[in-house]
């Protein structure tokens with residue numbers, strides 16, 4: 060999935076996330092980029108719902124990592140905002156999650172540096188208005204919009 064999409068509600072963001080979720084396989088990483096409050100966690104909620112994760116996905120800012128087990132896959136939601144670099148990210152079990160075949164959604168992926176696989180998906184969210192967002196999705200690279 061690749062392209063730039065305009066959405067005008069949370070529900071449309073969830074619908075877009077659902078489309079991306081159809082392409083995800085165990086071991087995939089989804090990097091979520093965008094300013095504070097852009098909608099990274101909201102997009103992650105859409106991924107989680109589409110992957111069959113029960114319950115609600117909330118902002119993991121204070122716990123850094125949250126694991127959500129769906130019947131089919133382990134979905135891991137990370138918010139690396141408070142971490143400082145690759146060593147911190149390794150310390151929270153990055154490689155272990157990948158080797159277990161988790162699907163990882165990462166907010167503030169810059170902190171993970173070269174740990175991000177080359178095959179990662181990038182979701183870049185720009186705030187355009189109250190509920191309007193421009194969301195760029197690409198695989199293997201990020202691009203500015």
Ligand SMILES: Nc1ncnc2c1ncn2[C@@H]1O[C@H](COP(=O)(O)OP(=O)(O)OP(=O)(O)O)[C@@H](O)[C@H]1O
Nearest residue numbers: 067068069072094095096097098099100101190192
């Ligand atoms: N179209 C939209 N898509 C996503 N979020 C939206 C949209 N319209 C309004 N919002 C609101 O914007 C806020 C986005 O917050 P969210 O926690 O998802 O952002 P975030 O990028 O994860 O922020 P942080 O960097 O603090 O983790 C929510 O309150 C959400 O309801």
Ligand SMILES: [Mg+2]
Nearest residue numbers: 099100118166
């Ligand atoms: Mg967030």
